Amino acid sequence: MKLALGTVQFGLNYGVSNKLGQPSIAKAHAILDIAKDAGITTLDTALGYGESHQVLASYPSINDRFNIVTKLPPLQKEQFSNQDADNYIALIEQCFSDFKTQKLNAILFHQASDIEKQGVAPVLACLKQRQLENQLASKGVSLYSGAEVDSFTQLSEINLVQIPYNAFDTYFKDTGALSLLSKNNTQVHARSCFLQGLLLMPINELASYFKPWKQNLESFHQLAQHLGVSALTLSLAYALKEDEIDKIVVGVNSESELEQILEAYQSSIKISHDVLKEMTVNDPKLTNPANWQL
Numbered sequence: 001m002k003l004a005l006g007t008v009q010f011g012l013n014y015g016v017s018n019k020l021g022q023p024s025i026a027k028a029h030a031i032l033d034i035a036k037d038a039g040i041t042t043l044d045t046a047l048g049y050g051e052s053h054q055v056l057a058s059y060p061s062i063n064d065r066f067n068i069v070t071k072l073p074p075l076q077k078e079q080f081s082n083q084d085a086d087n088y089i090a091l092i093e094q095c096f097s098d099f100k101t102q103k104l105n106a107i108l109f110h111q112a113s114d115i116e117k118q119g120v121a122p123v124l125a126c127l128k129q130r131q132l133e134n135q136l137a138s139k140g141v142s143l144y145s146g147a148e149v150d151s152f153t154q155l156s157e158i159n160l161v162q163i164p165y166n167a168f169d170t171y172f173k174d175t176g177a178l179s180l181l182s183k184n185n186t187q188v189h190a191r192s193c194f195l196q197g198l199l200l201m202p203i204n205e206l207a208s209y210f211k212p213w214k215q216n217l218e219s220f221h222q223l224a225q226h227l228g229v230s231a232l233t234l235s236l237a238y239a240l241k242e243d244e245i246d247k248i249v250v251g252v253n254s255e256s257e258l259e260q261i262l263e264a265y266q267s268s269i270k271i272s273h274d275v276l277k278e279m280t281v282n283d284p285k286l287t288n289p290a291n292w293q294l
């Protein structure tokens with residue numbers, strides 16, 4: 001099972017297509033039940049995802065049933081001061097205490113530049129010590145399109161990365177970064193395979209901001225129609241066809257959404273990679289949701 005469950009929705013209202021809002025704790029638990037029964041073993045969260053840590057920690061035996069990947073908040077400075085490093089070490093401790101555990105799957109820097117900043121050494125040393133004590137399987141970074149992976153001086157310190165990857169955003173494949181990470185034995189978790197839900201939205205519901213790329217979106221939906229599959233299935237197929245991608249992180253707001261994704265996942269496995277047309281859009285105004293003006 002390559003699917004991993006993203007949980008930003010458990011702590012925040014998130015996503016351009018989200019009309020349901022943040023699920024209740026009971027609904028979040030019901031979603032986790034379905035994920036567990038389906039064979040999903042990895043949960044993605046972050047300290048910056050509102051109440052996500054707390055909601056997950058309230059699920060019975062969460063640490064026995066899932067591998068937790070969480071992220072440190074970005075440092076909004078050019079370098080780590082001694083106090084900043086101490087604060088981040090405290091945040092690492094908080095990750096463990098939030099889940100009342102001595103073992104987590106991974107802790108990532110939420111922005112890749114932080115792992116390169118002057119003064120970060122004590123934070124990396126803390127993470128490495130946790131690894132040596134078998135309390136942390138992996139440490140790494142969350143990457144964004146435009147990151148030059150081959151320039152990382154700390155690449156040897158990275159065991160896991162998160163990247164955006166979808167039919168429109170294939171930056172990490174096109175630049176050779178996926179191959180480089182594979183050679184480095186770095187796990188790759190792909191997020192944004194639905195482009196925050198944009199790829200799943202009916203064309204007639206698009207905000208005016210997306211009109212410049214209407215033809216791209218129409219081509220995507222036309223291919224889905226031609227193949228006789230849903231946009232959901234086609235979105236997953238584009239991420240699944242990359243062997244270097246170990247997990248595909250998907251977020252949901254309800255049990256029914258997760259059930260639909262699980263069904264689409266089974267369908268997407270059957271799609272031949274040969275029929276997946278090139279659809280890359282080299283425009284960060286579309287592929288990076290941080291640039292969207294809605």
